[in-house]
Every structure is written in structure tokens, then in C-alpha cells.
Amino acid sequence: MNKNTIGILSLFVLIFGFTWYSNENFANGYNMTNLVKWSSLYAIMGIGVAFVIITGGIDLSIGSVIGLVASLLALAIENEWDPTLTVILLLGLSIVIGLMHGLLITKVKLQPFVVTLCGLLFYRGISRWLTDNQTMQFPGTESLDSFFSGKLLIFGKFALASPFFFLVAIALIAAFFLNRTIWGRYLLALGNNEDGARYSGIQTDRLKIAAYVICSFLAGVSGLLFAYELDSVQPAQTGEFYELYAIAAAVLGGCSLRGGQGAIFGVIIAAAVIRLLRNSINLIGISTHLEFSIIGLVILGGVTADEMIKRIVAKRRSKQISASKS
Amino acid sequence: MPEDPPLLQASAIGKQFPGVRALHNVNLTLSQGEILSLVGENGAGKSTMMKILAGIHAPDEGAIELDGNLVRITNVREAQKYGIALIHQELNLSDNLDIAANIFLGNEPHKSGVIDRKRIHRESAQFLKRVGLEFPTDTLVADLTIGHQQLVEISKALSVDARIIIMDEPTSSLSQKESEKLFEVIRDLKSQGISIIYISHRLGEVINLSDRVVVLRDGENAGELVGGEITHDAMVKLMVGRDLSQFYNRTATTLGEKILEVKGLRTPPYPNNEISFSVRSGEILGIAGLVGAGRTELLQTIFGVTPAVGGMIKLKGKELMPKNSLDAIDSGIVLAPEDRKRHGLVLEMSVRENTSLARLRRDQKVGMIDFNNEAQLADKMIEELKIKTPHSDQVVQYLSGGNQQKVVLGKWLSMNPSLLLLDEPTRGIDIGSKQEIYKLMEELAASGVAVIFVSSEMEEVLGMADRVLVMHEGAITGELSREQLNEEAIMQLATGNKAAA
Structure with a gap:
């Protein structure tokens, strides 16, 4: 576990402990079930965008992809499409979206910020248009409901929900990919120095495209999970701003926006910190209007502390080296 | 007073x-x-x-x-x-x-x-x-x-x-x-x-x-x-x-088969100039010229990072037009680039990760990194090239210029190349490492590798090259054998004065 992950884990424990101490309702089974579930949903998005951030890019379209996938799912259910086929098609669609982003960024050489910003606007517009901007409810009765929003009772009132199991599977695969495979290594290398990677025979364009595909695919998965969880989709709102939570989780979890750095476990904990903060603000009785401000401050504090620590470490290192030379 | x-x-x-x-x-x-x-x-x-x-x-x-x-x-x-x-x-x-x-x-x-x-x-x-x-x-x-x-x-x-x-x-x-x-x-x-x-x-x-x-x-x-x-x-x-005389002791060598043959090659910055030359196994070919003469671009084109506009490249008699560096590397051409920090290394990665970067593909086990193999390779290169680093997990950013260059060379030597391209191989590195790199160039040539190096340091060109090509504004203005080599002749050709040689 790297230093950054230890830092974010300590932050989590601190806030967790404080909230537990301040409010007796915090540690009950019902609240914990929700906390784990929502943290898992945020973490899945965070892992997706972490891959993009590792390449030095950004994806602003996540929330709109979630909205689009959720809206289309609701439409398909309303029109009595086969749920399994629908899910497969929607995951395929999110892969195609990622592929388009990747191609525009690597081949047409547009900036990731611009491409995915346009995506953010475009997919949201499409969602609203296709659904006539009507809120759609679908009763959780169809066959895939227990797969996407089931619950496994552990003890008392505490249950682990489907998103948690999705997260475990996704996190294991993502961590394995990033740390154990040559492509994970290539991704980190190109994030640090794209030219250097290219001069070592790495096909950087393909890897970057893959990162955007992974990101959009996981946004698609999140979209399905959110839709099944809420059993209701508001085309104008579902997933709105979620890309910012995802990016915040990735950054707080140790991904540098300059690229080349990232740890899956850190992103998961960071996602949990963000959810936990919202939960705490509610329970402790701080005005919920301050929610965004507090989350913003905590993230700012976290990355500032991280930067400071890095600087101190670098300074000490260069001193050690000069001492060993003279 | x-x-x-x-x-x-x-x-x-x-x-x-x-x-x-x-x-x-x-x-x-x-x-x-x-x-x-x-x-x-x-x-x-x-x-x-x-x-x-x-x-x-x-x-x-x-x-x-x-x-x-x-x-x-x-x-x-x-x-x-x-x-x-x-x-x-x-x-x-x-x-x-x-x-x-x-x-x-x-x-x-x-x-x-x-x-x-x-x-x-x-x-x-x-x-x-x-x-x-x-x-x-x-x-x-x-x-x-x-x-x-x-x-x-x-x-x-x-x-x-x-x-x-x-x-x-x-x-x-x-x-x-x-x-x-x-x-x-x-x-x-x-x-x-x-x-x-x-x-x-x-x-x-x-x-x-x-x-x-x-x-x-x-x-x-x-x-x-x-x-x-x-x-x-x-x-x-x-x-x-x-x-x-103590610093450079390049001695005459016996040359082997033709490794690289370039015919009418045209590079993107000078699409109207055709470049032709060849290098043999065991030969150290120097390329001299002023800044901006197109030497770096020539190496980059042979290495595939900036694809050619036209012409032909033959490696060991087989025609090859690398579209990217992977093509070149797979056929045995490697390049230690001029800008070591930007192109040669991933500075924030370790010695181990840098030395294995090109080789990972070869050593993979269904996509997985063979970590034991990787560590062994790094240790072997550290020992062979005398890379001064506390351990193979040291981040290369903190190494001296000379040791960084050795990491770049380690990465490429592990690939057993048949053609080694070096662009300003000793720029910004200390005398000790410099001499080691010269020795390495000689050893590689002796083992049958063809070496091409671009250098702006006159002493280096005079001391190390078996033969020198001089470039000016994207074209080769002359070729000098070891016997014809002197500073004056190179400068004349480098400033575009063909008649002098």
C-alpha cells in the first residue's frame, strides 16, 4: 500500500470515528448498508475515470453517459424489450461511446477536456429528447432486478447490496490489470511520459483509446446500477455532476491529473470518504446547503497535504543523494 | 598599494x-x-x-x-x-x-x-x-x-x-x-x-x-x-x-555483412533531399553536422518514430519501412535518443521498470508481467553497465546523467539489437560514464552490432568513428574515412562547402 492510500485511509477512519461518536444513528445497520452501497457506486465510476486520468486525460461525460444508459434502460423496459438483451446493448453502447472519445482524442488530436465536455452536453440532450424529458418509473419486477439491486443480509439490519459485489469484482480486475499486466505498466508509462513510451515501442494511441473505453464502460455499468437501484429515471438529472464525484474520488485517491499515477484501492477509499462526508453532514446536523463546500474543502485539503508530503520527500531524497556524492 | x-x-x-x-x-x-x-x-x-x-x-x-x-x-x-x-x-x-x-x-x-x-x-x-x-x-x-x-x-x-x-x-x-x-x-x-x-x-x-x-x-x-x-x-x-590518445582508442576493425542500407530516404523536415548510405556489421559510423542539419530526424526516421516521406530502408537485405518504433524494434533497430529525459526514459519510473519497458512484450506470460524475470534483467544490466544506483527500484529521475544514459542503453541492449542508433550519446554526462559508453560502443561493434552515432562533439566524432557522414541542411555533403578525418574537413562539409573534402 502506498503512502497516499494510507493517508486517505486515515482520513476515512477519522471522519468515520468522529461521526460514530457524534451520532448514535450512524452505526446502525440500515445506514451502513446505504453507505456501503453508495460508496460502491461512486467507486465504480471513480475507477473508470482513474484509468483516463492515469493517461493524463479527463472524462467529463461520465454523468451524462450514466443518464443516457439509465434513460434508455427505462425506455426499453417501458417498451417491453428483453432485459438481458437491453443490458448487453447498453453496455455495447457505452463501449462505443468510449471508443469514439478515444479516437477523437488520439487520431483527430482533440483535447480530452473538449471531447468529453461535448459528450457531456450531447448525451444529456439525447436522453432528454428520447424520453421527452419525462420522469420514468419502473417497478422492480423484471428478471434482472435482483442481479443489479439485490441485497445479501449479513447480520441484523446490515446487508451488502449488488453494487458492492460489482465493485469487488471490478476492483480486483482493475487492480490486476494496472499492476500485473504489461498493459497496465504501459498505461502508467505513457501517463508519465508519452513520448518516452512511444520511443520504447509502446503503441500509445491504442492504450489511450482503451482507457476511454474502460471509463465509459464502467460509466455504463454504473448507469445500470443506478437505474435499478432507484427504479426511477429523471433524464435531466440522473447522473448529473457524477463525473465530478468520480474525478474527485480518483484525485483524492492518488491519481495525479498530470498522469502516470494511480492506485485502485485509494480510489475506492476516496469514493467512500466522499459518501461518508455527505452522510456525516446529514447526521451531525450541519446544514446540507454546505455539503458541496465541505466536500470541496476536504478534497482541497487532501491534495494539498499530499503535495506537501511529496515535496518534503523529494527534498530529503535530493539531499541524501548529494550527501552520498560528496 | x-x-x-x-x-x-x-x-x-x-x-x-x-x-x-x-x-x-x-x-x-x-x-x-x-x-x-x-x-x-x-x-x-x-x-x-x-x-x-x-x-x-x-x-x-x-x-x-x-x-x-x-x-x-x-x-x-x-x-x-x-x-x-x-x-x-x-x-x-x-x-x-x-x-x-x-x-x-x-x-x-x-x-x-x-x-x-x-x-x-x-x-x-x-x-x-x-x-x-x-x-x-x-x-x-x-x-x-x-x-x-x-x-x-x-x-x-x-x-x-x-x-x-x-x-x-x-x-x-x-x-x-x-x-x-x-x-x-x-x-x-x-x-x-x-x-x-x-x-x-x-x-x-x-x-x-x-x-x-x-x-x-x-x-x-x-x-x-x-x-x-x-x-x-x-x-x-x-x-x-x-x-x-588515452581517451579514445578506437582501432581498426574487420567489417561484416551489410546491416543497414538506406536508399533515397526522404525525411519529413527535408522532403526534397534524398539520403543514401549503408553500415556494416561491426562498424561505428559517425554522423556530424551543425545543429538543425537533419541528423536527429534521419535517425528518427530509421527508427520509425517519424515515418519517411519516401525512399527505402533495407535491414540485413530485407526491405523495411517502419511505421512506428515498434516495427523498428521488432526488426532489431533501437535508438538512444538525443533528449534522454523526454524520449529515452520514463523519469518517474524505476531503473527496473525503465530497463524492462521495451522487453516486457517479449517476456510476457499471457499479458502478465514476469516480475522475477524483470528484476533479474534489471540487476544484470546494472551490473554489466555499472549503473550507479542503490537498487533497481530507484526512480531514474534521481540518477546522474551518465547513469540515466546507461539505463537507456540497458533497455536496448537487453533486446539484442542488430543496429544501434545513438543520438548525442554522451551529452551532459560525466567523463567516467562517457568513457564507459565509448567502451560499450566498441564492444558492441566487436560483437557484430552496427552502430550509428550522431554527435556535435568534434573530439568524439574524430575519436570514435570508423567513418563519418557529414550533413548540412538535410543532405549528406560528404563522407570521410578514418584516414581523411580532421576537424577542418568536417567543418567545411558541415557548413555546406562540398569542394573542400
């Missing part, structure tokens, strides 16, 4: 960068109206020393005195105030502005914020006269040649009443004629009482111009030469720290 203090005296200057000791206990004095040359190999600390005097870097140790008064120069503006101006190798002029605007950039005389144009043009004209540049002051800088732009830079220095003008490699992109014009101006400035610190790799110019020469080696004073002592051999001896 004590002597007058010198105009400038820098004593015991030390400067440390992360992982590199750039300067250590360096002393330098300069008198009024003196032309002092500062020579040394790449990485010897010349540029750092000049940047300290010009206020770009702050020294970690040491003192600077002007006219006997201790001064602290913390930024460029202060340096200007003290009368010190630095003219960079890459000129810092704004192309879109005219001569007068450039000369007074940042120092515009004004009346409550409104620039006094009349005064700017009137005074600029006087400065231009002093450097012998006969252009209207409203000429756009973009319309001037590099040589003339340099004179504008000098005028700019004069406009802030510089008493010391530092020139960093001023002739690196000038033609012979422009250089001579520049020398005239420099001598003229000297007669006006201005002191010059002149940095150059071209030892001929240094001999020609200098009153005194200070030689730096590995960030320390290596020696000083005055007047008649300033000779080519004396300077080189101080620069490399021993006689040349």
Missing part, C-alpha cells in the same frame, strides 16, 4: 540540482574589456555558471563580487541592474515585434504609461550602429536572419548599459560569414570597454577570440589558459582530463 579589484569575481560557487551536483567550488574572474571564454564538455557546468551570473539560478554556495563589492543576484532584472546581460543560445526575441520594440522590451521609456516611440526608435538606431546592423528600426524581427537577430540581442544588452555580456554558443546556428561578423562586433565591444564571457564548443573560435580561457570539467575548475597557451590540444586536455 593593492591592485584594483577585478570587474567580476565569483568565488567558490556551488550549485546542486536534484540528483546532480552541477557546480562545485568554481572560481571565475573577469576584467574590464576582457574576452573570457568558458569551455568544457556538455554537462561540465558552463551554462549553469552563466545562469547564476545572470540571475536565473541562485547559487547554493559561494560569493559574487562586482568591482570588489559583494552582490546577490537573485533575478534577471537585478543582473541587468548590475550590468550583466546573458544572450541565450536560443534567442529570446519576439518575432512579431519590430527591432526597436524588442530592444526596449520590458524597459520601455514612457510618459504615464504611454510608450515614447520616438525615443525608442532614436536610441535603437544608435545601438544598431554600435553593432553595425544597418536596418531601419521598424523592421520586424521575423524578417531578420538568425545572425542579425543575434545582433539585435546584443543591442538589447547595450540598451541596459551592460558591462558584461555573456554569450552562450552564439555561433551554433550561424553561417561562417555571420560568425565572422559577430566576432568583429565582439572585438569592437571589447574596445568600448565591455567585457565578454564567451561560451562555445568550437575551439577554433575560442582560440581566435579569447584573451583568456577558463576550462570547466564535471562542474569544477579544470584549468585556465592565457594568450599563447590557448591551443586546441591544451584545451582538450583540460576538458577531458587526460591526453586524447
Whole structure:
């Protein structure tokens, strides 16, 4: 576990402990079930965008992809499409979206910020248009409901929900990919120095495209999970701003926006910190209007502390080296 | 009665960068109206020393005195105030502005914020006269040649009443004629009482111009030469720290089969020039030329990172047109690039991760990294190339230039290449590593690898190459065998003078 992950884990424990101490309702089974579930949903998005951030890019379209996938799912259910086929098609669609982003960024050489910003606007517009901007409810009765929003009772009132199991599977695969495979290594290398990677025979364009595909695919998965969880989709709102939570989780979890750095476990904990903060603000009785401000401050504090620590470490290192030379 | 203090005296200057000791206990004095040359190999600390005097870097140790008064120069503006101006190798002029605007950039005389144009043009004209540049002051800088732009830079220095003008490699992109014009101006400035610190790799110019020469080696004073002592051999001896004959001992070799054959190759920056040559197994081919002659682009095209516009490349008799570096690497061509930090390494990764970066693909087990194998490979390279690092997990950013270059070479040697391309292989590295890299080049050649190296260091080209191609403006202007090799012949060809060879 790297230093950054230890830092974010300590932050989590601190806030967790404080909230537990301040409010007796915090540690009950019902609240914990929700906390784990929502943290898992945020973490899945965070892992997706972490891959993009590792390449030095950004994806602003996540929330709109979630909205689009959720809206289309609701439409398909309303029109009595086969749920399994629908899910497969929607995951395929999110892969195609990622592929388009990747191609525009690597081949047409547009900036990731611009491409995915346009995506953010475009997919949201499409969602609203296709659904006539009507809120759609679908009763959780169809066959895939227990797969996407089931619950496994552990003890008392505490249950682990489907998103948690999705997260475990996704996190294991993502961590394995990033740390154990040559492509994970290539991704980190190109994030640090794209030219250097290219001069070592790495096909950087393909890897970057893959990162955007992974990101959009996981946004698609999140979209399905959110839709099944809420059993209701508001085309104008579902997933709105979620890309910012995802990016915040990735950054707080140790991904540098300059690229080349990232740890899956850190992103998961960071996602949990963000959810936990919202939960705490509610329970402790701080005005919920301050929610965004507090989350913003905590993230700012976290990355500032991280930067400071890095600087101190670098300074000490260069001193050690000069001492060993003279 | 004590002597007058010198105009400038820098004593015991030390400067440390992360992982590199750039300067250590360096002393330098300069008198009024003196032309002092500062020579040394790449990485010897010349540029750092000049940047300290010009206020770009702050020294970690040491003192600077002007006219006997201790001064602290913390930024460029202060340096200007003290009368010190630095003219960079890459000129810092704004192309879109005219001569007068450039000369007074940042120092515009004004009346409550409104620039006094009349005064700017009137005074600029006087400065231009002093450097012998006969252009209207409203000429756009973009319309001037590099040589003339340099004179504008000098005028700019004069406009802030510089008493010391530092020139960093001023002739690196000038033609012979422009250089001579520049020398005239420099001598003229000297007669006006201005002191010059002149940095150059071209030892001929240094001999020609200098009153005194200070030689730096590995960030320390290596020696000083005055007047008649300033000779080519004396300077080189101080620069490399021993006689040349001990430093380079390339001996004649037997050549094997033809490894690379290039026919009518056209590279993107010079699509109209066709390049043809070949290299044999066991041969070390040098490519000489001035900055911008198209040498780097040639290597990059053979390596596939900038695909060719036309022509043919044959490797061991098989035709090959690499579309990317992967094609080249897979067929046995590797490149240690000129810009080590940008192209050669992933600085924030470890020695282990850098040495394995190209090889991972070969050693993978269904996509997984074989970590044991990777660690062994790194340790093997550290031992074979004598890479000085505490362990293979050290981040390469913190290694010295020489060790970084060895990591780059380690990465490529692990691939068993048949053609090794080296672009400025010893730029910015210490003497010890330099010698090791030369030895390595020889060993590789002896083992049957064909080696092509591009170098701007004359000594290196003369010392290491079995044969030299000289390039000028994207074309090969001549080929010199080991017997024909000398500095004069290379310079003639490098400046486009074919008849001389």
C-alpha cells in the first residue's frame, strides 16, 4: 500500500470515528448498508475515470453517459424489450461511446477536456429528447432486478447490496490489470511520459483509446446500477455532476491529473470518504446547503497535504543523494 | 598599494540540482574589456555558471563580487541592474515585434504609461550602429536572419548599459560569414570597454577570440589558459582530463555483412533531399553536422518514430519501412535518443521498470508481467553497465546523467539489437560514464552490432568513428574515412562547402 492510500485511509477512519461518536444513528445497520452501497457506486465510476486520468486525460461525460444508459434502460423496459438483451446493448453502447472519445482524442488530436465536455452536453440532450424529458418509473419486477439491486443480509439490519459485489469484482480486475499486466505498466508509462513510451515501442494511441473505453464502460455499468437501484429515471438529472464525484474520488485517491499515477484501492477509499462526508453532514446536523463546500474543502485539503508530503520527500531524497556524492 | 579589484569575481560557487551536483567550488574572474571564454564538455557546468551570473539560478554556495563589492543576484532584472546581460543560445526575441520594440522590451521609456516611440526608435538606431546592423528600426524581427537577430540581442544588452555580456554558443546556428561578423562586433565591444564571457564548443573560435580561457570539467575548475597557451590540444586536455590518445582508442576493425542500407530516404523536415548510405556489421559510423542539419530526424526516421516521406530502408537485405518504433524494434533497430529525459526514459519510473519497458512484450506470460524475470534483467544490466544506483527500484529521475544514459542503453541492449542508433550519446554526462559508453560502443561493434552515432562533439566524432557522414541542411555533403578525418574537413562539409573534402 502506498503512502497516499494510507493517508486517505486515515482520513476515512477519522471522519468515520468522529461521526460514530457524534451520532448514535450512524452505526446502525440500515445506514451502513446505504453507505456501503453508495460508496460502491461512486467507486465504480471513480475507477473508470482513474484509468483516463492515469493517461493524463479527463472524462467529463461520465454523468451524462450514466443518464443516457439509465434513460434508455427505462425506455426499453417501458417498451417491453428483453432485459438481458437491453443490458448487453447498453453496455455495447457505452463501449462505443468510449471508443469514439478515444479516437477523437488520439487520431483527430482533440483535447480530452473538449471531447468529453461535448459528450457531456450531447448525451444529456439525447436522453432528454428520447424520453421527452419525462420522469420514468419502473417497478422492480423484471428478471434482472435482483442481479443489479439485490441485497445479501449479513447480520441484523446490515446487508451488502449488488453494487458492492460489482465493485469487488471490478476492483480486483482493475487492480490486476494496472499492476500485473504489461498493459497496465504501459498505461502508467505513457501517463508519465508519452513520448518516452512511444520511443520504447509502446503503441500509445491504442492504450489511450482503451482507457476511454474502460471509463465509459464502467460509466455504463454504473448507469445500470443506478437505474435499478432507484427504479426511477429523471433524464435531466440522473447522473448529473457524477463525473465530478468520480474525478474527485480518483484525485483524492492518488491519481495525479498530470498522469502516470494511480492506485485502485485509494480510489475506492476516496469514493467512500466522499459518501461518508455527505452522510456525516446529514447526521451531525450541519446544514446540507454546505455539503458541496465541505466536500470541496476536504478534497482541497487532501491534495494539498499530499503535495506537501511529496515535496518534503523529494527534498530529503535530493539531499541524501548529494550527501552520498560528496 | 593593492591592485584594483577585478570587474567580476565569483568565488567558490556551488550549485546542486536534484540528483546532480552541477557546480562545485568554481572560481571565475573577469576584467574590464576582457574576452573570457568558458569551455568544457556538455554537462561540465558552463551554462549553469552563466545562469547564476545572470540571475536565473541562485547559487547554493559561494560569493559574487562586482568591482570588489559583494552582490546577490537573485533575478534577471537585478543582473541587468548590475550590468550583466546573458544572450541565450536560443534567442529570446519576439518575432512579431519590430527591432526597436524588442530592444526596449520590458524597459520601455514612457510618459504615464504611454510608450515614447520616438525615443525608442532614436536610441535603437544608435545601438544598431554600435553593432553595425544597418536596418531601419521598424523592421520586424521575423524578417531578420538568425545572425542579425543575434545582433539585435546584443543591442538589447547595450540598451541596459551592460558591462558584461555573456554569450552562450552564439555561433551554433550561424553561417561562417555571420560568425565572422559577430566576432568583429565582439572585438569592437571589447574596445568600448565591455567585457565578454564567451561560451562555445568550437575551439577554433575560442582560440581566435579569447584573451583568456577558463576550462570547466564535471562542474569544477579544470584549468585556465592565457594568450599563447590557448591551443586546441591544451584545451582538450583540460576538458577531458587526460591526453586524447588515452581517451579514445578506437582501432581498426574487420567489417561484416551489410546491416543497414538506406536508399533515397526522404525525411519529413527535408522532403526534397534524398539520403543514401549503408553500415556494416561491426562498424561505428559517425554522423556530424551543425545543429538543425537533419541528423536527429534521419535517425528518427530509421527508427520509425517519424515515418519517411519516401525512399527505402533495407535491414540485413530485407526491405523495411517502419511505421512506428515498434516495427523498428521488432526488426532489431533501437535508438538512444538525443533528449534522454523526454524520449529515452520514463523519469518517474524505476531503473527496473525503465530497463524492462521495451522487453516486457517479449517476456510476457499471457499479458502478465514476469516480475522475477524483470528484476533479474534489471540487476544484470546494472551490473554489466555499472549503473550507479542503490537498487533497481530507484526512480531514474534521481540518477546522474551518465547513469540515466546507461539505463537507456540497458533497455536496448537487453533486446539484442542488430543496429544501434545513438543520438548525442554522451551529452551532459560525466567523463567516467562517457568513457564507459565509448567502451560499450566498441564492444558492441566487436560483437557484430552496427552502430550509428550522431554527435556535435568534434573530439568524439574524430575519436570514435570508423567513418563519418557529414550533413548540412538535410543532405549528406560528404563522407570521410578514418584516414581523411580532421576537424577542418568536417567543418567545411558541415557548413555546406562540398569542394573542400
